[in-house]
Amino acid sequence: MAEKRESNTGLIITLVFFILATLGLGVSTYYGFAEQDKLRGDAKKALDDKAKMTSVAQFNKAQAALYWSYISSIDPVGNPAELKTNIDDLSGTGNSGWVKDTQGDPEFPKTKKRMDDLVKTASAKLVIDAAKGGPSSNFVTILNEMKAENKRMSDALVKANSDKKASDDAKMAAEANAADQIANAKKSYDERFSLVRKEFGDYKSRLDEKSRLVDPDALLKELADNKSKELEEGYNVKDKEFKEKDSKNRKIIVKLEKEKADLEKKFGEQILEGKPNGKVVEIAGTGSTVFINLGSVVDVRPGDLFSIFGMRPDGQPNNNPKGRLEVVSVIGDQMAKARVVDIKDRISDPILKGDYLFNPIWAPNFRAKVENRKRIVVVGVPKIFSKSKDPLKDFMRVMEEKNVEVEAYIDPVSITIKPNGKEGVSVRTDYLIIADDPMLRDKTREYEIMKKELEAECDRYRVEKVRLDRFLELIGVVGN
Numbered sequence: 001m002a003e004k005r006e007s008n009t010g011l012i013i014t015l016v017f018f019i020l021a022t023l024g025l026g027v028s029t030y031y032g033f034a035e036q037d038k039l040r041g042d043a044k045k046a047l048d049d050k051a052k053m054t055s056v057a058q059f060n061k062a063q064a065a066l067y068w069s070y071i072s073s074i075d076p077v078g079n080p081a082e083l084k085t086n087i088d089d090l091s092g093t094g095n096s097g098w099v100k101d102t103q104g105d106p107e108f109p110k111t112k113k114r115m116d117d118l119v120k121t122a123s124a125k126l127v128i129d130a131a132k133g134g135p136s137s138n139f140v141t142i143l144n145e146m147k148a149e150n151k152r153m154s155d156a157l158v159k160a161n162s163d164k165k166a167s168d169d170a171k172m173a174a175e176a177n178a179a180d181q182i183a184n185a186k187k188s189y190d191e192r193f194s195l196v197r198k199e200f201g202d203y204k205s206r207l208d209e210k211s212r213l214v215d216p217d218a219l220l221k222e223l224a225d226n227k228s229k230e231l232e233e234g235y236n237v238k239d240k241e242f243k244e245k246d247s248k249n250r251k252i253i254v255k256l257e258k259e260k261a262d263l264e265k266k267f268g269e270q271i272l273e274g275k276p277n278g279k280v281v282e283i284a285g286t287g288s289t290v291f292i293n294l295g296s297v298v299d300v301r302p303g304d305l306f307s308i309f310g311m312r313p314d315g316q317p318n319n320n321p322k323g324r325l326e327v328v329s330v331i332g333d334q335m336a337k338a339r340v341v342d343i344k345d346r347i348s349d350p351i352l353k354g355d356y357l358f359n360p361i362w363a364p365n366f367r368a369k370v371e372n373r374k375r376i377v378v379v380g381v382p383k384i385f386s387k388s389k390d391p392l393k394d395f396m397r398v399m400e401e402k403n404v405e406v407e408a409y410i411d412p413v414s415i416t417i418k419p420n421g422k423e424g425v426s427v428r429t430d431y432l433i434i435a436d437d438p439m440l441r442d443k444t445r446e447y448e449i450m451k452k453e454l455e456a457e458c459d460r461y462r463v464e465k466v467r468l469d470r471f472l473e474l475i476g477v478v479g480n
Helices: 002-071 080-090 097-102 108-121 139-214 216-267 391-401 444-460 468-475
Strands: 278-284 289-292 305-309 323-332 335-343 356-358 375-379 405-411 416-419 431-434 464-467
Touching: 289 323, 305 335, 305 468, 375 391, 375 444, 391 405, 405 444, 416 444, 431 468, 464 468
Parallel strands: 375 405, 375 431, 431 464
Antiparallel strands: 278 289, 278 356, 289 335, 305 323, 305 356, 323 335, 405 416
16 A cells, blocks of 8 residues: 555656646747747838838938929939829829828928929929920029020010100101191291281271261261360360369368368367356466356356366367366356366466366256256267166266256167157257267167268257267266
8 A cells, every 4th residue: 555655646746847847838938939029020110110211211312303303404313204203102193102101201291282382383394304304494494594585575675665765756856847837837827817917907998098088977977086086185184184283282181181180289189069158267375266257147056067178379268178176156146166176287287367167068047947958969878887787877867967958869779769769859959979889789780870860960950079988077977
C-alpha cells in the first residue's frame, strides 16, 4: 500500500510541473505575438505618414509647377504632361491620391482657392499647352502685349487729339471767315440802304415842294407850322424872361423871409393871441407889487391872473411873456393892486411901467354877462393832468370853472364833432385850441377828416389858433 502512494505522488508532481510549464509557455507565447502586432502597427503608421508626406510634397510641387508655368514658360517645372494632370486633380477631375491626402491640411482650402482663382481668371492664352510645357502664354508676354496695346492706344489718342485740334482750328477759321463775310455783307447792305434812303428823301422833298406849289392846303399847313414855330420861339423867350424874373423874386422873398425870421428871433417867435387887456401903470417898492389900469368898471377881481409882456421898439407887445401877476385888491374904477407871482429874469428883463397885461380868457364883465365870455374850439386831446383818465372831461371842467365856453370839439370815441356840429363855430368864436391828436388804431382816417373839417370852419371865421401848452401858460393853469 505504501509503494502505491509513492507512485501517485510522483505522477501528481509531474502533472503539476507540466501544467505550470504549459501555462508559462502560453503566457510567453501570448506576449510575443502582441509585441509583433504593435510593431506591425507602428510600421504601417510610419508607411502611411511617409505616403502622406510624399503626397504633401507632391501637392507643394504641383503648386510650384502651376505658379511657375504662369510666371514663365522658359524653364518649366516637371513634366509638362503632368502639369495638366495636376490642374485636373486640383479641380477634382483627376485621380491622384495626393489631392485626397492634402485635403485635411488647414491651409489646403486657402491654397486651392488661390489656384482655382488663378485658373478661372486666366484668359484663353493661359490655357495649358502640353507641347510647350506650360500655358500658351505667360504673364510676361501678356504684360508686353498690354504695353504694346497701351502704346498703340496712346499713339491713337495723340493722333485723335491732333486731328481734333486741326478740326477745331479749321472750324474757328471758317467761323471767322463767315463772320467777316457777314460783316462785309451787312456793311454793304447798310451803305446801299442809306443811299436808297437818301435818294428817297431827296425825291420826297422834291415831291413835297412841287405839291405845295399846287396844293393850297399844304401851303396853308406850312404857313401855320411856320407861324406856330415863330410863336413857340416867342413863348420860349417870354418864358425865359419870366423864369429869370421869378428867380429874382424868389431870391427877394427868401431875403425878406430871412429878415422876418431875424426880426421874429429878435422880438419873439410867436404872435400874441388877441389884444392886451391892460397895462402896468405903477411899480411900488422892490418891484414885487405893481398897479394896473383895470378896476371895478371892468369887473376885475382879486385872484385874476395876467401874463406880463414887454414892449417892442415899435410900441407893440413882445410875443413871449416876461412874468405873471395876480390881482390882490381893487382900489378904483380903473385901478387895482397886484403882486408879481412869477418873473423869468428880474435882472435883464424886469417888470417895467407900460408893460402889457394879457389873459386870453379874461374879458370885461365876462362873469356877469354870458355874451362877454370867451368861446373856444378844441382839436385833439387837451391833456392838463398827466394821470387824468378822461383828459377831455377834465379840460371841460377847468374851462367851465374859468367861465370859458367850449363850443365844439371832436369826440375821440365816436369821431364826431360835438356839441353842436359845425354850427358850434361862429364869428364869436375866439380861439381854436390845438392839442395832440389821440392815438387811434382803426379810425385815424375818419379823425383826420373831422379835424380838417373843423379847422376849415375856424379858418372861415378867422378864429385865432393857439397851442394848448401856450394857452394853459397864458391863463395860469399849471398841470401835473
